[in-house]
Amino acid sequence: xxxxxxxxxxxxxxxxxxxxxxxxxxxxxxxxxxxxxxxxxxxxxxxxxxxxxxxxxxxxxxxxxxxxxxxxxxxxxxxxxxxxxxxxxxxxxxxxxxxxxxxxxxxxxxxxxxxxxxxxxxxxxxxxxxxxxxxxxxxxxxxxxxxxxxxxxxxxxxxxxxxxxxxxxxxxxxxxxxxxxxxxxxxxxxxxxxxxxxxxxxxxxxxxxxxxxxxxxxxxxxxxxxxxxxxxxxxxxxxxxxxxxxxxxxxxxxxxxxxxxxxxxxxxxxxxxxxxxxxxxxxxxxxxxxxxxxxxxxxxxxxxxxxxxxxxxxxxxxxxxxxxxxxxxxxxxxxxxxxxxxxxxxxxxxxxxxxxxxxxxxxxxxxxxxxxxxxxxxxxxxxxxxxxxxxxxxxxxxxxxxxxxxxxxxxxxxxxxxxxxxxxxxxxxxxxxxxxxxxxxxxxxxxxxxxxxxxxxxxxxxxxxxxxxxxxxxxxxxxxxxxxxxxxx
Amino acid sequence: xxxxxxxxxxxxxxxxxxxxxxxxxxxxxxxxxxxxxxxxxxxxxxxxxxxxxxxxxxxxxxxxxxxxxxxxxxxxxxxxxxxxxxxxxxxxxxxxxxxxxxxxxxxxxxxxxxxxxxxxxxxxxxxxxxxxxxxxxxxxxxxxxxxxxxxxxxxxxxxxxxxxxxxxxxxxxxxxxxxxxxxxxxxxxxxxxxxxxxxxxxxxxxxxxxxxxxxxxxxxxxxxxxxxxxxxxxxxxxxxxxxxxxxxxxxxxxxxxxxxxxxxxxxxxxxxxxxxxxxxxxxxxxxxxxxxx
Numbered sequence: 001x002x003x004x005x006x007x008x009x010x011x012x013x014x015x016x017x018x019x020x021x022x023x024x025x026x027x028x029x030x031x032x033x034x035x036x037x038x039x040x041x042x043x044x045x046x047x048x049x050x051x052x053x054x055x056x057x058x059x060x061x062x063x064x065x066x067x068x069x070x071x072x073x074x075x076x077x078x079x080x081x082x083x084x085x086x087x088x089x090x091x092x093x094x095x096x097x098x099x100x101x102x103x104x105x106x107x108x109x110x111x112x113x114x115x116x117x118x119x120x121x122x123x124x125x126x127x128x129x130x131x132x133x134x135x136x137x138x139x140x141x142x143x144x145x146x147x148x149x150x151x152x153x154x155x156x157x158x159x160x161x162x163x164x165x166x167x168x169x170x171x172x173x174x175x176x177x178x179x180x181x182x183x184x185x186x187x188x189x190x191x192x193x194x195x196x197x198x199x200x201x202x203x204x205x206x207x208x209x210x211x212x213x214x215x216x217x218x219x220x221x222x223x224x225x226x227x228x229x230x231x232x233x234x235x236x237x238x239x240x241x242x243x244x245x246x247x248x249x250x251x252x253x254x255x256x257x258x259x260x261x262x263x264x265x266x267x268x269x270x271x272x273x274x275x276x277x278x279x280x281x282x283x284x285x286x287x288x289x290x291x292x293x294x295x296x297x298x299x300x301x302x303x304x305x306x307x308x309x310x311x312x313x314x315x316x317x318x319x320x321x322x323x324x325x326x327x328x329x330x331x332x333x334x335x336x337x338x339x340x341x342x343x344x345x346x347x348x349x350x351x352x353x354x355x356x357x358x359x360x361x362x363x364x365x366x367x368x369x370x371x372x373x374x375x376x377x378x379x380x381x382x383x384x385x386x387x388x389x390x391x392x393x394x395x396x397x398x399x400x401x402x403x404x405x406x407x408x409x410x411x412x413x414x415x416x417x418x419x420x421x422x423x424x425x426x427x428x429x430x431x432x433x434x435x436x437x438x439x440x441x442x443x444x445x446x447x448x449x450x451x452x453x454x455x456x457x458x459x460x461x462x463x464x465x466x467x468x469x470x471x472x473x474x475x476x477x478x479x480x481x482x483x484x485x486x487x488x489x
Numbered sequence: 490x491x492x493x494x495x496x497x498x499x500x501x502x503x504x505x506x507x508x509x510x511x512x513x514x515x516x517x518x519x520x521x522x523x524x525x526x527x528x529x530x531x532x533x534x535x536x537x538x539x540x541x542x543x544x545x546x547x548x549x550x551x552x553x554x555x556x557x558x559x560x561x562x563x564x565x566x567x568x569x570x571x572x573x574x575x576x577x578x579x580x581x582x583x584x585x586x587x588x589x590x591x592x593x594x595x596x597x598x599x600x601x602x603x604x605x606x607x608x609x610x611x612x613x614x615x616x617x618x619x620x621x622x623x624x625x626x627x628x629x630x631x632x633x634x635x636x637x638x639x640x641x642x643x644x645x646x647x648x649x650x651x652x653x654x655x656x657x658x659x660x661x662x663x664x665x666x667x668x669x670x671x672x673x674x675x676x677x678x679x680x681x682x683x684x685x686x687x688x689x690x691x692x693x694x695x696x697x698x699x700x701x702x703x704x705x706x707x708x709x710x711x712x713x714x715x716x717x718x719x720x721x722x723x724x725x726x727x728x729x730x731x732x733x734x735x736x737x738x739x740x741x742x743x744x745x746x747x748x749x750x751x752x753x754x755x756x757x758x759x760x761x762x763x764x765x766x767x768x769x770x771x772x773x774x775x776x777x778x779x780x781x782x
Contacts (some may be wrong), residue, residue, distance in 0.1 A: 005588065007585065008588035070570070071572040072572045074572065075568075076537050077538065078538055078561060079589050080559060081558055082558045244534075245500060404583075428728040
């Protein structure tokens with residue numbers, strides 16, 4: 001650390017420091033109420049976290065922009081300070097602001113509304129953990145910013161890398177939805193969130209603030225540490241060994257536009273390919289053409305010239321072909337085998353849910369969604385089986401599995417949803433749902449099979465018409481309904 | 490002493506400096522000249538520690554200007570384009586120098602008065618010339634041992650140039666200072682520099698004391714009874730030869746007496762000997778290299 005440089009940073013930004021401090025306190029403590037409450041304290045802390053993380057994006061831009069302009073690079077790199085000292089001093093200054101404001105705000109919040117409701121240990125854990133989060137985000141963002149050679153590129157590159165995991169998560173959800181029958185929902189967070197440093201750090205931050213240490217995600221923590229290391233060593237390389245003549249040039253770093261454009265192109269190729277294999281329609285081919293257009297425009301914009309290299313086009317072509325190949329294989333292997341999987345562990349509960357808008361006279365005949373008839377009966381059930389009781393329920397499980405497999409077959413045969421209702425399977429553990437499949441392309445369960453299911457779970461039939469006509473209760477159990485229907489006819 | 494030892498620097502595929510070696514002694518004002526793109530600014534930035542050489546090193550009094558941070562306290566670099574942050578005043582820019590160097594505030598106030606610069610005025614309100622003056626003043630107030638001016642002299646009006654010339658002369662007397670100035674305006678450099686270096690093809694092609702070097706080149710205007718050609722003056726190092734009938738004008742490198750002896754052999758009807766300016770010397774050197782290549 002260089003004391004003189006630190007003093008200069010403080011002296012030169014006095015107004016900014018003061019202004020942000022006041023703004024920080026006002027926004028964070030806006031939620032303050034007179035009554036001492038843990039919830040209020042946690043809300044204030046979360047607000048402070050958000051503000052500090054926002055500063056962790058802004059401060060690297062403010063402190064390292066001098067390296068991106070030729071005339072300021074001439075002045076700063078000629079100073080009697082080593083690059084290492086300059087880097088460390090800038091980071092320390094940024095940390096002092098980011099974390100310092102947070103620390104003051106949280107301590108004030110604790111004194112005003114946390115004493116008695118928030119233990120000292122809890123407070124200490126929050127302060128220590130957020131110090132790590134703050135430091136990690138500062139080094140990561142500084143590294144990403146310095147990949148650029150000029151200020152606009154640096155900001156775009158930082159934004160692109162920050163946003164990429166969000167797009168990856170959305171793409172993951174859509175690809176899974178397209179490729180795996182049952183629109184599989186992972187109740188746990190999408191895997192792609194682990195690509196986001198801010199997500200992995202903030203997720204655990206929230207668990208720490210709420211003191212839900214059981215929810216502290218170890219893989220996320222490990223990922224956060226890894227990102228911090230990458231940020232630290234990347235920043236060291238990008239700043240200490242930076243060629244100052246790069247300032248104001250086109251950003252030609254290997255991790256700059258070429259990587260970003262191709263990563264986004266590959267992601268969207270996978271997404272469009274999954275949609276194309278699911279719905280082989282012309283509009284998805286058009287989507288690829290539009291993606292190519294965006295790819296070409298992005299390449300022109302970053303190169304600042306109208307020159308298209310065949311290598312770039314070949315790379316794009318390869319991304320599209322590989323994406324299509326992956327998705328075709330995925331479709332033909334029924335979602336890489338994931339569509340047929342219901343992995344169960346000891347202690348899990350397997351649940352089947354069924355609901356159908358059926359014909360009153362035949363509960364195994366579903367109502368066409370386009371028809372508007374009144375003789376409707378709504379049949380449904382929930383069958384939950386713990387793993388230790390599977391043997392006893394083998395008959396009904398085999399029955400349900402046959403309907404589930406039929407629904408999966410319909411999906412991969414690209415059949416449309418015909419009936420109003422759904423078939424759903426769920427895995428849950430300790431009362432929490434961990435895996436869910438919902439099959440819109442299901443086939444209605446016959447009355448005979450409903451009778452078998454009725455031996456293991458309560459099958460109910462709702463028939464509002466009978467309720468309105470004969471003042472009967474609208475919901476009946478299956479056997480009661482069938483007897484009653486027999487009497488009516 | 491500023492010493493460059495086999496310094497090479499490339500930008501991409503373009504080699505700007507190739508094995509450049511030079512020693513610039515203390516207490517000298519060294520004029521670094523060359524055509525556009527010769528590498529003058531690159532050399533100054535290497536000396537200031539802004540750029541990193543691909544090969545070689547530059548030292549000031551034995552200390553590497555890139556690797557040893559403390560030596561940069563004795564170096565002030567004034568670039569061709571002045572830097573100031575948004576909304577900065579001269580005073581706020583000075584705060585950087587105050588923090589990082591042994592900045593002489595009293596001298597700064599004196600120079601501000603001398604050059605009519607108000608430290609509270611935003612730099613954006615200054616003209617280009619005023620910003621140049623401000624940059625040079627800030628550099629001088631750090632009492633550098635090595636002052637590097639990259640075309641910083643250009644654009645100053647005559648009075649300001651005169652004032653700076655006096656300041657530099659005074660500094661040379663009172664302090665151990667070496668000044669390296671790069672400029673295209675050789676007439677201005679001629680007034681102020683006592684040594685020079687011509688940078689071409691990535692190396693220093695010629696360097697030395699300015700007066701001596703100029704003294705070694707003269708322009709001779711002569712008329713003869715018969716028409717003569719360049720071949721008739723084979724023994725002379727002729728930098729330029731122009732002929733109009735029997736009147737010859739040539740620029741020759743060599744001691745005047747020795748040259749006159751050779752010229753007298755052809756019995757000129759009259760001979761005028763004129764000194765060359767720095768600019769002319771530079772042009773003749775370039776032309777000669779162009780002819781040779």
